Amino acid sequence: MPMPDRELPHFILISPAPRTNSESLVKAWTQAITTLPSNLQTHFTVLEGILSSLPPDELRCDCIVSPANSFGIMDGG
DSSP: OOOOGGGOOOEEEEEOOOSSSSOOHHHHHHHHHTTSOHHHHTTEEEEESOGGGSOGGGGOSSEEEOOOOTTOOOTTO
């Protein structure tokens, strides 16, 4: 049974800027979120930066997802 929209948490996805000329994870997340129904898109915020440098008022949420890479460099926060 699907969860009603009002019960869905708000997710903030955070990724540091890409180190190379590769496509940013922020851009990929943003594009993926636009494929969701509009009532679900409002449950996501995508931020580019380092967790410790983001303003606390932008981080009010139920869940923060910060990707780590396979090399153990976790500068997403």
